[in-house]
Amino acid sequence: MKYDFTSIIDRHGKDAIAVDGLGTWPGFAPDKPADGVDIIPMWVADMNFPTVPTIQEAIIERVKHPAFGYFAPTDAYFNSIIDWHEKRNGVKGLKKEHIGYENGVLGGVVSTLCSFASPGDGVLVHSPTYIGFTMSLSNNGFKIVHSPLYKDEKNVWRMDYADMEKKLQENNIHVAIFCSPHNPCGRVWEREEILKAMELYEKYDVTVVADEIWSDIILEGYKHIPTQSVNDWAREHVVALYAPSKTFNLAGLVGSYHVIYNKTLRDRIRAKASKPHYNDMNVLSMHALIGAYKLEGHEWLEELRQVITGNINFAVNYIREHFDGVEVSKPEGTYMLFMDCKKWCEKHGKTIQEVQKAGWNLGVMWQDGEMFHGKDCIRLNLALPLSRVEEAFRRMDQVFNGKW
Numbered sequence: 001m002k003y004d005f006t007s008i009i010d011r012h013g014k015d016a017i018a019v020d021g022l023g024t025w026p027g028f029a030p031d032k033p034a035d036g037v038d039i040i041p042m043w044v045a046d047m048n049f050p051t052v053p054t055i056q057e058a059i060i061e062r063v064k065h066p067a068f069g070y071f072a073p074t075d076a077y078f079n080s081i082i083d084w085h086e087k088r089n090g091v092k093g094l095k096k097e098h099i100g101y102e103n104g105v106l107g108g109v110v111s112t113l114c115s116f117a118s119p120g121d122g123v124l125v126h127s128p129t130y131i132g133f134t135m136s137l138s139n140n141g142f143k144i145v146h147s148p149l150y151k152d153e154k155n156v157w158r159m160d161y162a163d164m165e166k167k168l169q170e171n172n173i174h175v176a177i178f179c180s181p182h183n184p185c186g187r188v189w190e191r192e193e194i195l196k197a198m199e200l201y202e203k204y205d206v207t208v209v210a211d212e213i214w215s216d217i218i219l220e221g222y223k224h225i226p227t228q229s230v231n232d233w234a235r236e237h238v239v240a241l242y243a244p245s246k247t248f249n250l251a252g253l254v255g256s257y258h259v260i261y262n263k264t265l266r267d268r269i270r271a272k273a274s275k276p277h278y279n280d281m282n283v284l285s286m287h288a289l290i291g292a293y294k295l296e297g298h299e300w301l302e303e304l305r306q307v308i309t310g311n312i313n314f315a316v317n318y319i320r321e322h323f324d325g326v327e328v329s330k331p332e333g334t335y336m337l338f339m340d341c342k343k344w345c346e347k348h349g350k351t352i353q354e355v356q357k358a359g360w361n362l363g364v365m366w367q368d369g370e371m372f373h374g375k376d377c378i379r380l381n382l383a384l385p386l387s388r389v390e391e392a393f394r395r396m397d398q399v400f401n402g403k404w
Contacts, residue, residue: 001269003300005307006385012043015252020045022365030358030365040206040384040392043367045336047249047383048309051292052300055248058291059284068283073101076342077286080293081242081257087298088216089226094259100270101281102148102256105213106136108241111273113142113175116207122171124158124206126336127373130183131210134371145171146373149185155329157185161196168204176206178238180227181214184338184379186331188222195230201237207265208238213256216247216301218333220309228261236262239269247301255285309336311389312381319395323400338369339351342376344400352376358404362395 011019018041023032030043039047060203078096085091086169093401102108113123125133127146137144144314145163149157165175180195181188189197201208210227218224226237243256273279291297315337316330325344328337341352356378359366381390398404 001303003050003052003303005303006387007385008227009048010371011048011390013304016046018046018365022325027368028371029042030360030367033361033363037361037363039363039365040388040395041074041365042381042384043365043379045246045381047335047384048385048388049249049304051248051250052297054294054296055250055288055291058287062284062287063233071283071286073281073286076290080290082294085259089224089225089229091229091232098259098261098266100258100260100266100273101279102241102243102258103254103279105211105241105243105256107131107270107273107279108239108256108258109133109177109209109211110136110321111269111279111357112207112209112239113137114140115268115272118143121175122167122173124167124171124173124176126179126182128184128369128377129373130179130211131175131371134178134373145173149187150181151329155283155327156331157182157187159189159193159197159315161200164197165200165204168206173204174206176201176208178208178210178227180210180212181224181333183211183214183216183334184336184369184374185329186334186336186338188218188224188332191225191230194225194227194234198227198230198234198238202233206237208234210240211240212240213243214334215242217308218305219312219331220305222332222382224333226260234261237265239265244289248288248297249290250285250288250292251332253285253288254282255289269332271365273358302305307386308383311335311386312337314386314389315380315382315393322393322397326400335381337380337382338374339378339380340376343380345376346397352378355399358399359396362398364392364395364399 021029078099081099083095085094122143122145124145145167147167152158168297215224228235228240240259245251319326319328327348344382365381369379
């Protein structure tokens, strides 16, 4: 490969929550193991790979100029986004006026919901549910209405359209969050699945926020379908949110953006987002995006997809062959794995908290899946060099096959 996905990066002391945040948020972050234990960070949804060099090059080039005053996004910024979406997903007709900066995808979610709903109103989300949605909705006073996903006879996560319609009717819901690809389940929705969901939302006059931050990290053999592309209604009634942060590991720089084709929708959301005066871009974040969306970024991403696909194949096969009672639905996108340990816990008389703690003590820093509304589940980040993934699973053997 042209790019480095094998080196083990020491992130200690480099502002990384994944390693320096252990033990600092009880109930959210894993407990810190004993001193001297080799930590394998597998909880925070960021990557343990060096990013594409053109990002650093773009930032360094800008930093050479000694002034960092007020600025406005350049045409290069908007053109980079337009080019990226056309080449990656075949998007046509995307223009500068359709794109707006968001100080994080969750900020865009909240701005949209607050534009079309009030505290106490119901918001439909699928469960398992990304904890960021749960926190954002709760903190802003919305009523979270879950429509559970289910696994079919092939162990593939599916939407329950009958349940979705029932919840929309009973709760008089007019705003919904649609996560595509789905976090934490890793489903890459097919066009017909998305279309059927959008037809339901149209029927009940629902404004949809589509979180597509994971849309670049698609496993080999699958393809992301932009929610706005499935029909004319979706194009006009869906707010799509994206960011290079998940794709290129830039969360620390902050910088997301929305795509909104409908002017009225766009005006209302921009007005809401502008009121607290928080939604301003960082100049280095702008240059990071431009560096990420260069040709080299496309090349780097294709290699990343190969690596993530290999890591997930290894992990899923290992679980199925070695961890009797642990179930997993193979992800189609993202680099997260959602492990269902219910049967194993019942068989061995252990709680999921005891399982998590046993892993933490061995340096496997995995995350509690219950906060994602996955009872007796563990969420696992596989965006590490394969050698670290293999080592983590050797240690997991002591948890799931050892005596303790």
